[in-house]
Amino acid sequence: MELRFTDEERAFRQEVRAWIDENLPAETRERMASGRTPTKAMQIDWQKRLYAKGWAVPHWPVEWGGQKWSAIQRFILSEEMQSTPAPSPLGFNANMLGPVMIAFGTEEQKKHFLPKIASLDLWFCQGFSEPGAGSDLASLKTRAVREGDHYIVNGQKTWTTLAQHADWIFLLVRTDPGAAKQQEGISFLIADMKTPGITVRPIITIDGAHEVNEVFLDDVKVPVENLIGTENRGWDCAKFLLSNERTGQARVGASKERIRRLKLIAKEAPGGARPVMEDPRFRSRLTEVEVQLKALEMTTLRVLADENRQLSQRKPNPASSVLKIRGTELQQAISELYVMAAGPYGLVASDPEADRWNEPEVAQDWQTLAQATYFNWRKQSIYGGSTEIQKNIMAKAFLGL
Amino acid sequence: MELRFTDEERAFRQEVRAWIDENLPAETRERMASGRTPTKAMQIDWQKRLYAKGWAVPHWPVEWGGQKWSAIQRFILSEEMQSTPAPSPLGFNANMLGPVMIAFGTEEQKKHFLPKIASLDLWFCQGFSEPGAGSDLASLKTRAVREGDHYIVNGQKTWTTLAQHADWIFLLVRTDPGAAKQQEGISFLIADMKTPGITVRPIITIDGAHEVNEVFLDDVKVPVENLIGTENRGWDCAKFLLSNERTGQARVGASKERIRRLKLIAKEAPGGARPVMEDPRFRSRLTEVEVQLKALEMTTLRVLADENRQLSQRKPNPASSVLKIRGTELQQAISELYVMAAGPYGLVASDPEADRWNEPEVAQDWQTLAQATYFNWRKQSIYGGSTEIQKNIMAKAFLGL
Amino acid sequence: MDFDLSEDQRLLQDSLAKLLKDKYAFEQRKGYMASETGWSRDVWAAYADLGLLAMPFAEDDGGLGYGAVETMIVAEQFGRALALEPFIPTVVIGGAFLRHGATAEQRAALVPQIAEGKLLLAFAHTETQSRFDLNDVATTAKKDGAGWVIEGRKGVVVHGDTADQIIVTARVSGGRRDRDGIEVFLIPADTQGVTRRGFKTSDGQRAADITFDNVKVSADAKLNGGLALAERVVDEAIAALGAEAIGCMEASKDLTIEYLKTRKQFGRPIGSFQSLQHRAAEMMVCLEQARSMAMLAAMMASEEDPAERRRQMRAVKIEIGRNARFVGQQTVQMHGGIAMTMEYVGGHYLKRLTVIENMFGDVDHHLAALSEEGGVFVAA
């Protein structure tokens, strides 16, 4: 048992930090520091830089652009990007589709797609959720009927994150509606978003953001070579994908960055008689969150260090549910601290067109984002396996029920 | 809608307070103020004084010693006793068996028993719970077989509060084991604790107290005239009893008294640089509890004011579960505040034989009681319908599931 | 003590509920929100017809002489409907300033206009540095002959963009945070030197940032009462906002329970899952506790002892705020994704409840103050 970072790991962190500092465009860093998501152009630009450096997909096999790194090294890169803050490589590409294709794809698929997935030459979105399905993913209804060398796909996907930016989509479709169990008879396809019959309709979330979409599939012709894995065994790919990389869900690095920024802000934030940061109650609440975050950081490292054993057993570590549950809670708690810090000026809505104004602001930028972020982050405990689903998984894993 | 106490109600409160001040023995008040339960002698003495005044069972019909009071008046008396603090009339007698006998008993039973129940001439205990039954009360196994003009009772009761003081017991027994549902075939009996075959064994709780007991019933002969209500319909009595007087479970008056006392204590309690009460965090926690207690006080009054309507409809107000759930939480939260206030000296165990010592105390009395009370009050969310059961009831009542 | 509504009160509740049912379907509300004012002048006129805008004023002044219980009933209905109109700024807050701080002449001139729906008011008290402290006032009022000159800037003036007159706290003497030296002025919004910049609030309603640049007003623009007046009015506003929160929580809870009953997952209604049942029960507990506090607020709104009133109102703010947060968050959580969208009413309750929590002091603000004032049960 050695509970400290080694000298090599510390040196690696310095190298990563220096490289990010040198290569991350200032506008990207500033936009992210303000608490906003990167623009499409920023995301692509940054991922291409990472790809050129060999750091876009370090967890992939070396032959597909990965690095022979330890889990700790990968954690350090990821944490440094989150803390800078810099964009992380697009999860749909790097953590979802890529590993699925590596595990289940044909050689041709790998050769053709993996470099484009890693470099973000092709932006993928995820077509899993459907209206009415929610956490019950396997109840999906989108149909794909084989006709010659195509599947004809009809149905609807929803909550499709950043579909408006995507070049391609990977999706689960039902190819055998007569299968005995609902998890059977599902297939995993990829499709070009420009295929006729695919329509994207924005969903505006309660904070006013356009992050998610509905995707309508109307007689969409998908070549059979776009099938990943075996027909009717798509649920294997889905399960593999969902159990993959849960450690990322804790987002400890990002939360630490948000906390650091909040401390700076709260030192100046007007609190009547004194800055907000000097209110002992606010500080206690902040410290309570920090302490839990420190514990979560340690838990993340423990899960990571255990990753090789887990991978060889091909079953998820129940502690990974800990990461999702607490990681979510802490991100939400931090968003509430921002709302507290903003006080009455938190009522000012963030204006997506604010850049165009020449007038003085009616509130500080961070104040106007506080409530929007709080509202937006309620999603964290809903998507990617809701907190309720995570607890069901844990109960199953150790109650055996 | 009139949300203030009327002048008459205020005058009534003054009358009650004055009478209690005049009649409550100083030792009783002191013992209760220290956070201890009254001794048997204190309980009996006080209830006899209340009975003589006509205040022991004001919620009963006038012919059986009750008063024609409004629910608010009854609340005022009860709250004043809790705030003094004075013992409340023994719940098993005044709120459980009494009302059941009034509703289901024969004229002979009423005439013989009700005065003794009200005056505590007979101390009753409750034989409902059984080992292995827990919240699933209706799964009880104690058998009563009719033989001539007696029932022969065999079985075991548990969690029998203050059975060591009791003269009599009221109990649920299974008289028809072949009934279709487990709630059927149950009867409600009363029995003299001196009947041969009844054995009481103490259960010591984690705080070291002897409050509850096991009661073994071994061929106990109970005369048939001790049946309350109809044979095999005892569940009706039990349900009636359990839905009765839930408002008392909030114990707002007692919690207010504990809070008041804690504020006095914390003003002196050593907190290093300053008394505990001057720590802003402690004060915030205390205030959070007080605020909820204030809300619970209002909720109690609302439920009380609604009582007549509820009674006529013979179904419990779902808000009464609110009282039990929050009342319990607040009592437990207050006990945790005492633990915090006690600090390191809270580790000193309370010694039941402390009275015998002549040496100086190693800690203040309230400090030694803090953790014991905290441990003891964990029971509040378990007995009398656990918090989980209360939530099931609420879900049923308004989800209709 | 009696918690039942009188016949008249029930009538008031029913007629407003009916009006809102007609006028405030979610799609209609969207239309009002998208309009320039951000609310509906037509619906405002309907409120006037119903007498709502005359409610709190004395009959002598042209009002109905209703009290805090009626305000509670009405605000609760507005909360259920997520109504957007400036009832609280104009009728509750503006009304209270006029009742407690204006001369008979002013009331005679203004109350009928309010009652008819022709005069809108807004209360400008927040400044960039003040956070929630009413006594933290950098805006100045200087004597200018018989009148006054106002200088300063006020932020987040709820419905300040459409108000005809602005009620402004300004300092005539003393340091920025002194309790003495604050006066309240009633200033027509079209007075020279008043500049307003309207914007949307995070719940989709409207507010304004207002600057006062050498604004000259007459002597009678100053109301009587200073900071004590403003605090009394704010306490009445807290009671009304609390009642609005109750309506909002109740609608939110009803919507959620309906959803739990009808939405199916894993082949059964999600309301059959015990963890959600218990959460729903907890929502109910929160709602009932908060409702009790809204009633306490109605009771205390007319309390003459300012220290006692303030303490109880802080408790109201704390308990309603905490429980509203739970109910709002759980409404979204138990619905899942659907309540994260603008197109569904669920998330809008969370947003409105968040804004209410942050008006006139958030939970921690009042918790700190109340615990420093000795808590709830000081004299009991």
Place this chain on the structure above:
Amino acid sequence: MDFDLSEDQRLLQDSLAKLLKDKYAFEQRKGYMASETGWSRDVWAAYADLGLLAMPFAEDDGGLGYGAVETMIVAEQFGRALALEPFIPTVVIGGAFLRHGATAEQRAALVPQIAEGKLLLAFAHTETQSRFDLNDVATTAKKDGAGWVIEGRKGVVVHGDTADQIIVTARVSGGRRDRDGIEVFLIPADTQGVTRRGFKTSDGQRAADITFDNVKVSADAKLNGGLALAERVVDEAIAALGAEAIGCMEASKDLTIEYLKTRKQFGRPIGSFQSLQHRAAEMMVCLEQARSMAMLAAMMASEEDPAERRRQMRAVKIEIGRNARFVGQQTVQMHGGIAMTMEYVGGHYLKRLTVIENMFGDVDHHLAALSEEGGVFVAA
């Protein structure tokens, strides 16, 4: 970074687990608790045989030279078993005082005795007014020729009733709460003027109230290091207590899950009720988070920067304390009545966890201090 136990560490864990399995059945424990010492001298001898009592000392001093990870492993096992022996007072705390504050001669004289199980130590720091502040010391030490005279009273000295020597903080100069002027003395319990009054603690263990009345000790009774020494030792004690809490929480969680699987109500195992399943999952989350902090504590126990070490140990105390409270309370709640009784082990975990939370500062104590020191991530 590597969280796996080494072969030796696993061996240590296994052999202690085996010993405790033999010696610490619940009924055996009851016997030890009822004895005069409140713990078992036989079991203590078995610990000595296993080398546990020599663990933290340098090999040169007659020890095994083990570190904080080994202490963690051992303390966790003691937590699982609810062991009653004075391991932390004697070996962890007493040991650390000797390692960091004693002369080579003292160590040569005392370490072998500890290792053989013949010398017991206890740490006397709490005073009636001090609460959790180590620097709040009214007990005095006055120069007396070459030696010292100690005067004062210490409370809640854990296992102080059976200790052979008492480690005492006393003030040689300065005001009651000054950080300067505190020294640490090692005083044989049978020195004239030392009066002990033993009592049970709320978890059924033992402690003593100790008065020092004109107690004369020699010059070498004073250890080197003063308050900084005491703080360093307390940080090591916090790490060990944290590990003990983890063992206690884990056993508590295991017991509860076993109960959920086997106990039936309403015709089915109560573990089939989703609300209890989710609560059990939350227990698991709490345990894993707390366990992470126990590891952090083991890592930080040897940190030389006292400010950094202190900050991290506060975080450890806070997170383990919060989670331990949840696990302890839920153990009782999910069991129901059975865990309210002395005859069942469940409630004893709650009691021990409560005591641990209240040793060397409760959650709020460290929360206040840590938030005033700038929080966890100050330099990160």
